[in-house]
Amino acid sequence: MLTEETPTSRPRKVRTRDQILGASDKRDGIYERILNAVMEHRLIPGTKLVEEKLAGVFQVNRTRIREVLARLAYEGIVTTIPNRGAFIASPSVEEARLIFQARRILEPALIRSLVAKADGEQFQRLHAHVAQERAAREAADTRAVIRLSGEFHLLIAQMVDSPPLIKLMRELSLLTCLIILLYDSPNVPACPNHEHTEVIQAMEQGQVDEAVRLMLGHLDHIEATLDLSLEEDTEVDLEHIFG
Numbered sequence: 001m002l003t004e005e006t007p008t009s010r011p012r013k014v015r016t017r018d019q020i021l022g023a024s025d026k027r028d029g030i031y032e033r034i035l036n037a038v039m040e041h042r043l044i045p046g047t048k049l050v051e052e053k054l055a056g057v058f059q060v061n062r063t064r065i066r067e068v069l070a071r072l073a074y075e076g077i078v079t080t081i082p083n084r085g086a087f088i089a090s091p092s093v094e095e096a097r098l099i100f101q102a103r104r105i106l107e108p109a110l111i112r113s114l115v116a117k118a119d120g121e122q123f124q125r126l127h128a129h130v131a132q133e134r135a136a137r138e139a140a141d142t143r144a145v146i147r148l149s150g151e152f153h154l155l156i157a158q159m160v161d162s163p164p165l166i167k168l169m170r171e172l173s174l175l176t177c178l179i180i181l182l183y184d185s186p187n188v189p190a191c192p193n194h195e196h197t198e199v200i201q202a203m204e205q206g207q208v209d210e211a212v213r214l215m216l217g218h219l220d221h222i223e224a225t226l227d228l229s230l231e232e233d234t235e236v237d238l239e240h241i242f243g
């Protein structure tokens, strides 16, 4: 899975990711490739990350892999279970709700910060990013659509230029990718292009409150496409089975 060609091997997309993620992340190819695989739904929740296999795939020693897994565990992307190993996290319904709650707090603040300092060049980059999303959608490149949708939100954080906020947004964005994979209804687009464009346009016109309202509506739409009643249903089924 990790050896197949990834979009990072295509020059255009490498540039985009480099813009979005900080310079320190560029140095860590293994970490980056695992994150990319999560963002593109190639690594799914519950997947066991076997140190030895990863060491073979990336041709590094197991210590190096352990360092990457520890970082991913710290960020909540990987869950470590004693005596069993490391797994791609499977956020619960409750965790999913908390992640959206955190995004509703963070993303309006990012928009307010960006509008206060953004220039025309930054808005052009945001529009260019949405154009890439649209192209991926038209090409039916689902993996790219999922990744680019999440990266739009990261790009806003990156433009605000605060490393702690970029870190928070990246983690929330990755966890959202896992949540979408766990709970999404099939055939529902993760982030409709026109909603991203509306947010950019409101910011461009200096309509901060409107941009915040549109972003919150956008997050509501994403959450609404998820079936977060799954876990409750499962519990009812268990009672039925053992009752």
Ligand SMILES: [Zn+2]
Residues within 6 Å of the ligand: 149, 150, 152, 153, 190, 191, 192, 196, 218
């Ligand atoms: Zn979005």
